[in-house]
Amino acid sequence: xxxxxxxxxxxxxxxxxxxxxxxxxxxxxxxxxxxxxxxxxxxxxxxxxxxxxxxxxxxxxxxxxxxxxxxxxxxxxxxxxxxxxxxxxxxxxxxxxxxxxxxxxxxxxxxxxxxxxxxxxxxxxxxxxxxxxxxxxxxxxxxxxxxxxxxxxxxxxxxxxxxxxxxxxxxxxxxxxx
Amino acid sequence: xxxxxxxxxxxxxxxxxxxxxxxxxxxxxxxxxxxxxxxxxxxxxxxxxxxxxxxxxxxxxxxxxxxxxxxxxxxxxxxxxxxxxxxxxxxxxxxxxxxxxxxxxxxxxxxxxxxxxxxxxxxxxxxxxxxxxxxxxxxxxxxxxxxxxxxxxxxxxxxxxxxx
Numbered sequence: 001x002x003x004x005x006x007x008x009x010x011x012x013x014x015x016x017x018x019x020x021x022x023x024x025x026x027x028x029x030x031x032x033x034x035x036x037x038x039x040x041x042x043x044x045x046x047x048x049x050x051x052x053x054x055x056x057x058x059x060x061x062x063x064x065x066x067x068x069x070x071x072x073x074x075x076x077x078x079x080x081x082x083x084x085x086x087x088x089x090x091x092x093x094x095x096x097x098x099x100x101x102x103x104x105x106x107x108x109x110x111x112x113x114x115x116x117x118x119x120x121x122x123x124x125x126x127x128x129x130x131x132x133x134x135x136x137x138x139x140x141x142x143x144x145x146x147x148x149x150x151x152x153x154x155x156x157x158x159x160x161x162x163x164x165x166x167x168x169x170x171x172x173x174x175x176x177x178x
Numbered sequence: 179x180x181x182x183x184x185x186x187x188x189x190x191x192x193x194x195x196x197x198x199x200x201x202x203x204x205x206x207x208x209x210x211x212x213x214x215x216x217x218x219x220x221x222x223x224x225x226x227x228x229x230x231x232x233x234x235x236x237x238x239x240x241x242x243x244x245x246x247x248x249x250x251x252x253x254x255x256x257x258x259x260x261x262x263x264x265x266x267x268x269x270x271x272x273x274x275x276x277x278x279x280x281x282x283x284x285x286x287x288x289x290x291x292x293x294x295x296x297x298x299x300x301x302x303x304x305x306x307x308x309x310x311x312x313x314x315x316x317x318x319x320x321x322x323x324x325x326x327x328x329x330x331x332x333x334x335x336x337x338x339x340x341x342x
Binding site for chain 1: 240273277278286288329
């Protein structure tokens with residue numbers, strides 16, 4: 001007959017729950033309804049401890065998402081305002097210099113990527129460079145002998161075609177300097 | 179009153195001497211500067227030279243191309259004419275780029291389809307020079323091309339020299 005007046009301590013009850021209690025304590029727990037009830041409470045305790053608490057009444061997950069979305073939008077607005085303000089506080093001369101720098105870069109790009117000037121301008125006297133197509137005698141060089149070949153074809157050493165080719169050949173813009 | 183006039187005259191005399199001194203100083207410094215200028219830059223002179231191409235053989239010269247290099251600080255080409263006689267005579271000036279007149283480098287070239295060609299050395303062009311350095315200007319020549327009426331490439335030499 002177990003001693004129902006001396007209930008085991010909480011530690012002994014826990015040991016009884018896990019099967020590690022002494023035989024005397026185990027026998028008491030088996031016979032004592034009060035200790036059985038306490039043991040059941042102990043058994044449910046870990047589950048209660050690690051179960052997240054239910055949200056308070058009236059909590060709406062949709063409102064929470066809307067609130068975070070508002071905060072994100074507001075933060076983005078503040079960042080944009082800061083960057084605009086940073087440009088506004090720049091000195092005027094720096095803005096003008098930046099504008100000139102951008103224009104200079106664009107002009108340089110336009111100049112570098114322009115098509116090569118190949119036309120001959122009679123008004124300015126500008127003569128373009130001789131072209132590989134001017135190698136009429138097919139000797140791998142563009143020189144006065146090509147103009148001579150052209151002159152012999154056109155029956156005239158001062159025909160406009162010959163003069164234009166000869167002008168290209170003597171041009172300092174990459175003419176037939178050899 | 180008399181003392182005042184004397185003081186005034188003395189002051190005017192001092193001003194006159196000061197002005198005279200300044201004028202004298204300006205005149206002396208101006209002459210010195212002019213003299214220095216004469217020493218630094220020689221008086222430019224205008225002379226002519228002939229470009230002579232020698233085809234060195236019995237084959238007639240029908241086309242030639244010569245590159246000239248010179249010091250643009252010492253000499254400038256102010257004109258280019260044809261040579262002494264046909265087929266590269268005065269009526270047929272050579273082709274050239276006007277930029278080469280003062281650039282220190284110029285390419286001269288000419289051709290002819292005339293039947294009468296000359297052999298050996300011949301003056302093919304006349305150069306009008308503006309020389310600003312003392313002594314004979316140095317003009318380097320390089321024959322880029324020379325050919326016969328048939329278009330055959332031939333070896334030739336070129337030089338710039340005074341008309342003999």
